[in-house]
Each structure stands twice: as C-alpha cells, then as structure tokens.
Amino acid sequence: FDAVEIHGAHGYLVNQFMSPFSNKRIDQYGGTILNRARFALEIIANIRSKVGSDFPLIYRMSVNEFVEGGLTTEDSKVISMLLENAGIDLIHASNGVYASTETIIPPTAVGHAWSANISEELKKVVSIPVIAVGRINDPLIAESVLRSKQADMISMGRGSLADPHLPNKAQAGQFDDIIRCIGCLQGCIQRNAQQLPIKCLVNPMTGHESERQITPASREKxxxxxxxxxxxxxxxxxxxxxxxxxxxxxxxxxxxxxxxxxxxxxxxxxxxxxxxxxxxxxxxxxxxxxxxxxxxxxxxxxxxxxxxxxxxxxxxFVPNIPGKELGHVLTANDILQGSAQAGKRVVVIGGGLVGSETAAHLANHGHDVSIIEMNSDIFVGTPSATKHYLMKDLQHHNVAILTNTQVKEIHSDAVVVDNNGQLQTLAAIDNVVMAIGSxxxxxxxxxxxxxxxxxxxxxxxxxxxxxxxxxxxxxxxxxxx
Structure with a gap:
C-alpha cells in the first residue's frame, strides 16, 4: 500500500474515545481533550514505529459531529494540531456520527461541497494537507474547493461508485461523459445498511465489474x-x-x-x-x-x-374513490409536469416518495398542503438521510401529515377521511392530488x-x-x- 488511513471518524472506536458525546471515562483516557486523544495518539505512535518515518499516515476525523455534546469544529482544530505533532501526514476532514448520520453521507438535498468551509478551518491551524469530502461529485466543484484553498485534496466516495473513471475523463476534458452521482443513496448506503452488495442507480456496472462486460455482438441486429x-x-x-x-x-x-x-x-x-x-x-x-x-x-x-x-x-393509478372524476382532482404527474395548476389549499392522497415530494413541491411554491396516508408513516423504504431532509422541508412549510387515514369521499370543496375509525371532513379544498402509485x-x-x-x-x-x-x-x- 502507498499509505494507511486511520478511521477516526463517524462514531467508530477511535472516534468514540475522541468524542465527549460518547467518551464518559474519568481515567487517563477521558475528560480533557488530551486524555480523549490519548487512544488515537497511542495508535499513531504504534503504527509509526512499524512503518517508519517516511510512510504516509492519514487520519480521518469527524470534525463536527453535529450532535448535542459532540465534537465541534473548534474542538477538532485542537485535535488536528495534536495529530500533526504526533506524526500524521494528512487529515481527512469528514463529519457526523451515527446519531447525525445524514451528515456522513448526505443526500441530494444537501448542497455541493457543503463542508468545505469546515475543512478550511483546519487548514488555518495545521501545516499538513487537509482533505475535503461531502457531496463533491463534479471535478469543477472539486477544483473550486482547491482554488479557494479550503482543502489541499478532494475525496470522492459515491462519485467514484457512480463513475470510477471520473478522474481520467476530467483530465481528458470529457466532462459530458462523466456519470455523476445524484445523491439518491439507494444503491450505496441503503443497500450497505441492509447488508447487501453495493450497487449504483446510475451505473449498473458498479458491484459487477468482474461479471459484466460490454463486448461486441456476434452479429449486428x-x-x-x-x-x-x-x-x-x-x-x-x-x-x-x-x-x-x-x-x-x-x-x-x-x-x-x-x-x-x-x-x-x-x-x-x-x-x-x-x-x-x-x-x-x-x-x-x-x-x-x-x-x-x-x-x-x-x-x-x-x-x-x-x-x-x-x-x-x-x-x-387512480383508486376508485367516490368523486375521483371531479375536475379539481389531479395526479402528481399533472402537477410536476405543469399540465395543471393547483389552487391555494391542496390535499395530496398518498404519502409515498412521489406524494411527499409533490407535497413539498407545492408547499415550496406557497400552497397550503395536507398529506393523507393510510399507513402509519410516510415515505416508507426511503433512505434515512433522504427522509430526514424531506421531513425537515415538510415541517418547515407546515405541511399537515395525516397517517393511519383513508379517504372515503371527495367533494367539490372537501375531502371526507377516516382517521382511526373517526370520520373527519377537510373543508375549503381547492384541489386533490392523487399520488397512490403507478x-x-x-x-x-x-x-x-x-x-x-x-x-x-x-x-x-x-x-x-x-x-x-x-x-x-x-x-x-x-x-x-
């Protein structure tokens, strides 16, 4: 190997010692920053004694854990100085722990290079290179971070799963040929959490590199x-x-x-x-x-x-609900493709991903929106980080969410629902949007x-x-x- 990276991030063992969020010890390994760093520093010294002084050692850290009582950027600036003094050659500046998992592998709802300003803070206190990571899926964005001196190197995890040839394509100027990660989390972290082999929505070769090869056909068809x-x-x-x-x-x-x-x-x-x-x-x-x-x-x-x-x-699919044929009843597709315009107050029937995202779309454009879902939760089966930010968006825009609720009738200006056995009328409705499925x-x-x-x-x-x-x-x- 050309280098070794110590994984001191994301709530794993080395990070657990380093973080006041998880380390409650009162011996020489707990309490102060120096004590909490002791475990990592001993590991570094042990590795350094075996690989020699000229072998690169990288330390990956959660600079900001984004949890109450966890490591902050200011804490990690001190820790990064300790790491440099201990002989670390390169700091890999990640973020988050499992209690803030949405910051470890953020979905498309999170902006590009969202934590580059955090890696920039570490660069102010150390002379060794710093790596930035987090929603950097485009070589031009990576170049911008480097030119802004927010980092010295860029790490791409999902960007490499989507297209392992990204660096070579970028070097050749073939930007249109790059398959970009879309931050969906479906093939990577969601399958990983289910203990399934990694895939990628935008690249069916990922995880099948040795068994799928595009070869010339025996005859043209x-x-x-x-x-x-x-x-x-x-x-x-x-x-x-x-x-x-x-x-x-x-x-x-x-x-x-x-x-x-x-x-x-x-x-x-x-x-x-x-x-x-x-x-x-x-x-x-x-x-x-x-x-x-x-x-x-x-x-x-x-x-x-x-x-x-x-x-x-x-x-x-439009279910057989009395009133479904009324003119103000639309589908999510009607709304998203712009073939119909909704009024002020809208009820979305169906709290799956399509219904929830259509509700968010309407709410972001100033509509008063309610979601009706017959199950006990909305967007079931969606990656947790995606769900976190979508729920945050719905809550921010005051979208009403009625779970365990079934639509019984649709009227010209109201919807009658059964909520846990209790009939309820949602009045003054301008439009009903169907998002039951396809x-x-x-x-x-x-x-x-x-x-x-x-x-x-x-x-x-x-x-x-x-x-x-x-x-x-x-x-x-x-x-x-």
Missing part, C-alpha cells in the same frame, strides 16, 4: 425500443455500444419518461444530470430517436427489426410475437419498481441481445 425513459435509454446505450443498430420510439416530446418529473421537486434537480448523460450518449452512439411517435405493428412489419425492447413505463403501461406482446423473434420487457413496463431496477434491467437487456 436492428433493435427497436418502445419508450425513451431511463430504462429504454440504458438499453439503447448498451445495445449501441455492442454494435447494434438502435432506434427509440417515444410517444412524448422529450426523452426521460417519469424520471424527468422526479427531478422537478425541490432539491431533486440533480436527478436530471443522469438524463442529460443518457441523451448525450445516445447522440454520440448514433441512436435514432423518434419523438412524438407511437410504434405500430405496421411500422414493425415494414421495418422488420430483429429485436424489440418494451420499455413503455408506467402511468398513475401501473405498467401495457403493450400487446402477443401481436408482436408474430413479427419479431426476440422481445424483452423491462422496467416499469414489466413491474412497477424503483429506478435502480429499471436502469439495471435496461443495461442487461442491451447486454444480452
């Missing part, structure tokens, strides 16, 4: 893809990379499908960077895109494709089989799930044609 969402585009990219002649047929006026809408709510705009990357790759690979076009059986008969990939996605958009496979020998259904067209599964299925479809 004509491939038609029905639907230009993220699953269909991923299939097109991989199929084209393998040498197939690919065409996408998208019924709407732009590519991206529901993923475009997912990037509309506040703090979610970075999701759009993945769509931009996919479209850019399609252009580079010469994939033919037909917008505002429904692929018909006649077109298939005339063009005789070898393979058809069905990626028609999903459409909103259903696959079907395509007649039986008729297609008469004209095409190879048919694959992917993404929500097969079964409504999350984007990570859709992208992976698109990737595998392109890989196996």
């Amino acid at each position: 004509k491939v038609f893809i029905i639907g230009g969402g993220i699953a269909g585009m991923e299939a097109a990219i991989v199929a084209a990379q393998r040498g197939h002649k690919v065409e996408i047929f998208e019924k709407n006026s732009r590519l991206g499908g529901q993923w475009v809408l997912a990037a509309i709510p506040p703090t979610k705009e970075e999701l759009g960077s993945f769509t931009v990357w996919q479209v850019n790759q399609l252009n580079k690979l010469g994939v033919i895109v037909h917008l505002n076009t429904d692929l018909t059986l006649e077109m298939i008969r005339d063009n005789q494709p070898d393979s058809v990939i069905i990626a028609t996605g999903a459409s909103p 259903r696959p958009v079907s395509f007649s496979v039986e008729e297609l089989e008469q004209h095409v020998s190879e048919i694959v259904t992917i993404g929500d067209a097969q079964k409504v799930r999350k984007a990570m599964e859709a992208v992976e299925e698109g990737y595998l479809a392109g890989l196996t044609l």
Whole structure:
C-alpha cells in the first residue's frame, strides 16, 4: 500500500474515545481533550514505529459531529494540531456520527461541497494537507474547493461508485461523459445498511465489474425500443455500444419518461444530470430517436427489426374513490409536469416518495398542503438521510401529515377521511392530488410475437419498481441481445 488511513471518524472506536458525546471515562483516557486523544495518539505512535518515518499516515476525523455534546469544529482544530505533532501526514476532514448520520453521507438535498468551509478551518491551524469530502461529485466543484484553498485534496466516495473513471475523463476534458452521482443513496448506503452488495442507480456496472462486460455482438441486429425513459435509454446505450443498430420510439416530446418529473421537486434537480448523460450518449452512439411517435405493428412489419425492447413505463393509478372524476382532482404527474395548476389549499392522497415530494413541491411554491396516508408513516423504504431532509422541508412549510387515514369521499370543496375509525371532513379544498402509485403501461406482446423473434420487457413496463431496477434491467437487456 502507498499509505494507511486511520478511521477516526463517524462514531467508530477511535472516534468514540475522541468524542465527549460518547467518551464518559474519568481515567487517563477521558475528560480533557488530551486524555480523549490519548487512544488515537497511542495508535499513531504504534503504527509509526512499524512503518517508519517516511510512510504516509492519514487520519480521518469527524470534525463536527453535529450532535448535542459532540465534537465541534473548534474542538477538532485542537485535535488536528495534536495529530500533526504526533506524526500524521494528512487529515481527512469528514463529519457526523451515527446519531447525525445524514451528515456522513448526505443526500441530494444537501448542497455541493457543503463542508468545505469546515475543512478550511483546519487548514488555518495545521501545516499538513487537509482533505475535503461531502457531496463533491463534479471535478469543477472539486477544483473550486482547491482554488479557494479550503482543502489541499478532494475525496470522492459515491462519485467514484457512480463513475470510477471520473478522474481520467476530467483530465481528458470529457466532462459530458462523466456519470455523476445524484445523491439518491439507494444503491450505496441503503443497500450497505441492509447488508447487501453495493450497487449504483446510475451505473449498473458498479458491484459487477468482474461479471459484466460490454463486448461486441456476434452479429449486428436492428433493435427497436418502445419508450425513451431511463430504462429504454440504458438499453439503447448498451445495445449501441455492442454494435447494434438502435432506434427509440417515444410517444412524448422529450426523452426521460417519469424520471424527468422526479427531478422537478425541490432539491431533486440533480436527478436530471443522469438524463442529460443518457441523451448525450445516445447522440454520440448514433441512436435514432423518434419523438412524438407511437410504434405500430405496421411500422414493425415494414421495418422488420430483429429485436424489440418494451420499455413503455408506467402511468398513475387512480383508486376508485367516490368523486375521483371531479375536475379539481389531479395526479402528481399533472402537477410536476405543469399540465395543471393547483389552487391555494391542496390535499395530496398518498404519502409515498412521489406524494411527499409533490407535497413539498407545492408547499415550496406557497400552497397550503395536507398529506393523507393510510399507513402509519410516510415515505416508507426511503433512505434515512433522504427522509430526514424531506421531513425537515415538510415541517418547515407546515405541511399537515395525516397517517393511519383513508379517504372515503371527495367533494367539490372537501375531502371526507377516516382517521382511526373517526370520520373527519377537510373543508375549503381547492384541489386533490392523487399520488397512490403507478401501473405498467401495457403493450400487446402477443401481436408482436408474430413479427419479431426476440422481445424483452423491462422496467416499469414489466413491474412497477424503483429506478435502480429499471436502469439495471435496461443495461442487461442491451447486454444480452
């Protein structure tokens, strides 16, 4: 190895000794900063005695733990001086412990390079280099931090999972080819917390580097893809990379499908960077895109494709609630795509991620919003850090959240609900927004089989799930044609 990093951050053992939040000892390892640092300093001395004076030692620390009674930036400035005197060559300035886990691996709701001002504080008191980390997923942002002298080096964890070739692409000036981390946390920290292998929503190669290789196809095929969402585009990219002649047929006026809408709510705009990357790759690979076009059986008969990939996605599901047909009842898609404007007071039915983010979107634009969810909690299954910041946003905008509540009737200006067995009327309502879920958009496979020998259904067209599964299925479809 070229260096050793001591993990003295994030609430693990070395950090537990260092922090007054966790260290309640009253012997020589507790109480004062010098005593609490003793454990780490003894480890450093032990390692240094074995690797020699010229081998680089890095110390990763939680500069600010963001918990009551925890380490602050001022505390860690003192600790960083002790570390330098002890022979540490480089300080890796992270933040947070498990009680403030949303600051360790922050989601897209947190600004880029959010803690660079914290690493800058350490640089004021030490002469050794300092590493900045935290929502730095773009080489230009990294360069800005370095030029601002807020750090001497940049650490990218999730940025490297999304695209391990990021440094080489940046060095070559190929910025449009970089797959950027979108801060979704779904494939990395959420799966890690579940003790599952790491994946990445925007890069299906991550975690499968030794088993998935894009190799030239044995023969060129004509491939038609029905639907230009993220699953269909991923299939097109991989199929084209393998040498197939690919065409996408998208019924709407732009590519991206529901993923475009997912990037509309506040703090979610970075999701759009993945769509931009996919479209850019399609252009580079010469994939033919037909917008505002429904692929018909006649077109298939005339063009005789070898393979058809069905990626028609999903459409909103509207439950059979009395009053659902009233004109003021909308879907979350209507709101997010701007095809309908809501009035002042809005009730959102459904507290999943789509409903909650649509509620946040409306609340951020000045609407009075209530969420009705039949389960005991909202956005179940969402990564905890994502949930933390979304809940904070909803609370800040006074969004009313009614859990264990079911909608019984919708009237022209009111909604009748059953809250734990008690009927209740929410009056003076301008609009009702449905965000119950989605259903696959079907395509007649039986008729297609008469004209095409190879048919694959992917993404929500097969079964409504999350984007990570859709992208992976698109990737595998392109890989196996």
